[in-house]
Every structure is written in structure tokens, then in C-alpha cells.
Amino acid sequence: MSTPKPPQPSLSVQRGNYTTSLSGPLLFVGLRTLTIPIQYLILTRSTAFFPLKPLTVPQTLLLTLPSYIAFKHITWSLLLMRERMTVPFAFFGGISDLAFECLTSYIYTLHDINPFYSPSLLLPGAILTIAGVSTELISEVQRYVYKSNPRNKGKIYTGGLWGVVRNVNYACNILFAFGYATAAGGVVYGCAYAGIYVLNFVYNAVPGIEEYMRGKYGAQWEGVERRVKWRLCPGIY
Secondary structure, three states, X not given: OOOOOOOOOOOOOEOXXXXXXXXXXXXXXXXXXXXXXXXXXXXXXXXXXXOOXXXXXXXXXHHHHHHHHHHHHHHHHHHHOOOEOOHXXXXXXXXXXXXXXXXXXXXXXXXXXXXXOOHHHHHHHXXXXXXXXXXXXXXXXXXXXXXXXXXXXXXXXXXXXHHOEOXXXXXXXXXXXXXXXXXXXXXXXXXXXXXXXXXXXXXXHHHHHHHHHHXXXXXXXXXHHHHOOEOOOOOOO
């Protein structure tokens, strides 16, 4: 007689739970959509939307970046995420992303007194952000298409960049977090915020997902670990 699995914390991804629920995804989408008007208000130092203030080129770019990140999150939550999204998970995820984006927009408004800010970092940071978000989205779509094919039931996808590092999505998160923060506040802020992502992934998310994969797929996952040696960054980790 098998031992029933303990319930998973509501703040975590519900691994193996493929039941559907609208409340979590809708809350998450609502919170992620909020970032667009809120970042506009912060970047323009406005307290109301009307009359609309014109955006400078840097402001436009720094509004576009979180909007693109939010688009990726919304696409993932509505179309690509297979596990159930709980309301606590949706709230925490939506609020934490929104808080980071608000802080980042505010830090940009202090660029005149920020000794680490350089306008020359705006474009490279934006390119890193767009590259990270786009790569993650493409990789997630590739994995979703593979897993949606009945012939691949029970198989682990290792195509594309999933054959280079085992956690492409987390690696891309670090890349776009560094790029976005650097564009708005300089390299020091970029390293500080990307460092938070690295610590979370190295000590929390990566061990958690790999333990789950090991338990679910057994020898197949061990084979993946032998073929794909790196967890996040080739040659480093």
C-alpha cells in the first residue's frame, strides 16, 4: 500500500497536480497587468493618468521592459503552465514581481544622483532583458509542444537549450533580471538583484525541482543529469 503524498505548500508550484483553476491564474494576470500603468506613474512622477505626460526615450524603454516581462508571465500562466496555480502562489508571485519593477522604476528616477548609473548601459541592459525573456519564452513553448505530443508521455524534454542546461527558465530569469536592473540603475544594482535570483535558484528552486524530477522519473532523470551536466550556467554550475 503506497503512502499518500503530503500536501504541497500553497506558495509553491503544485508539482504533479494538473487540475485546473481559474482563480489563481486570473489573479496573477491581473497583478502582472497592473505593472504597466504603475510603472508609467513612477517613471513620469505622476499622481494621475490625465493629462498624459509624454515619455522620453529612456522612459519608454524602461516601461517596455517590464511590460514585456509581464507579457511573458501572462503567456506562461494562461497557455504554458501545466500545474495548478494556487491563489497564494499567484498573489506572492504577482506582488513580488510588481514590487521589484516598482523599485527599479523608482531607482531610475534617481539617476541624476546615482553614481553607478550610466545612460550607456540602457541599451545593453535592454538587449539582455529582451534576450532573456525571449529565450525563456521560446524554450517554454518548445517544451510545451513536446510534452503535448502523446507519443512523448513520460519523457523528459532535452531539446534546444534544455540540452545545454537543465533549468533554462531559471537561467533566463537571472539574465533578464540583471539586464533590466542594470538598464535602470547601473551594474551594482543589476548584480545585487540578479544575485537574489541566483541565491533563490541555487538554494531553493533548483534543488526542489531536481528532487521532484529525480523522484518522478528515476533512472531517466539520472541519464539526463549525465548528459546535461550543468544546472544553470555551462562551466560554472
